[in-house]
Amino acid sequence: MRFQTPLVSGRLLRRYKRFLADIVLDTGQEVTAHCPNPGSMLGLKDEGLRVWVEPNDDPKKKLKYAWRVSELSNGVMVGIDTATPNRIAKEALLSKGIAELAAYDGVRPEVPYGTRSRIDFLLTEPSLPDAYVEIKNVHLLRQGDLAEFPDCVTERGAKHLRELITVKEQGARAVMLYVVQHEGCARFRVAADLDPGYAAAFKDAVDAGIEMLAYGCTVSPEEITLTQAMPVLLD
Numbered sequence: 001m002r003f004q005t006p007l008v009s010g011r012l013l014r015r016y017k018r019f020l021a022d023i024v025l026d027t028g029q030e031v032t033a034h035c036p037n038p039g040s041m042l043g044l045k046d047e048g049l050r051v052w053v054e055p056n057d058d059p060k061k062k063l064k065y066a067w068r069v070s071e072l073s074n075g076v077m078v079g080i081d082t083a084t085p086n087r088i089a090k091e092a093l094l095s096k097g098i099a100e101l102a103a104y105d106g107v108r109p110e111v112p113y114g115t116r117s118r119i120d121f122l123l124t125e126p127s128l129p130d131a132y133v134e135i136k137n138v139h140l141l142r143q144g145d146l147a148e149f150p151d152c153v154t155e156r157g158a159k160h161l162r163e164l165i166t167v168k169e170q171g172a173r174a175v176m177l178y179v180v181q182h183e184g185c186a187r188f189r190v191a192a193d194l195d196p197g198y199a200a201a202f203k204d205a206v207d208a209g210i211e212m213l214a215y216g217c218t219v220s221p222e223e224i225t226l227t228q229a230m231p232v233l234l235d
Contacts, residue, residue, distance in 0.1 A: 067081075
């Protein structure tokens with residue numbers, strides 16, 4: 001997934017009101033940018049952190065910059081936009097870049113299902129059961145190379161797991177795909193200490209046969225691309 005406009009870099013001054021961030025660009029200009037991430041962003045919102053923002057000239061948008069990437073002190077790049085994983089996953093599904101789902105040719109986004117929900121992708125193929133694929137954004141790393149989700153309580157995330165269990169019971173494939181936008185990660189697990197409710201729903205989903213996939217990404221100021229699968233730790 002290539003960014004529509006080349007990103008520009010700066011230093012984070014502060015993130016506030018969840019969706020706003022003040023940033024001083026490398027040119028010295030101070031701007032307020034949209035922060036497309038409602039989570040806690042642990043480790044990705046420290047004052048002075050190098051960040052990459054996407055400028056726009058859309059007259060309908062009040063904010064002329066959107067925060068897309070954080071660059072850690074060790075040079076590791078992290079995508080912070082929670083909407084990006086769906087775009088990344090769609091490209092990968094269409095190009096057969098996810099081995100476990102490469103047999104499907106039909107890729108339909110945002111199909112209604114469950115209780116007032118929409119599945120991120122419904123995959124269809126005449127000779128196969130339909131596959132319901134839910135996408136989650138992952139960018140939390142607290143130790144080693146271990147990616148974790150969620151970074152705060154997400155009742156909506158637990159609801160999605162329960163709805164996947166329902167479609168699995170009805171005979172379809174049900175898949176949770178965790179898109180890890182943190183280049184420093186090589187394994188994935190649920191952050192049970194941050195959201196015990198989600199961890200309980202995750203265990204129920206695993207026991208019900210929901211397929212749990214995690215894929216890493218390469219992140220740059222030009223594009224973010226899905227790369228290799230990583231192990232999902234189920235304990």
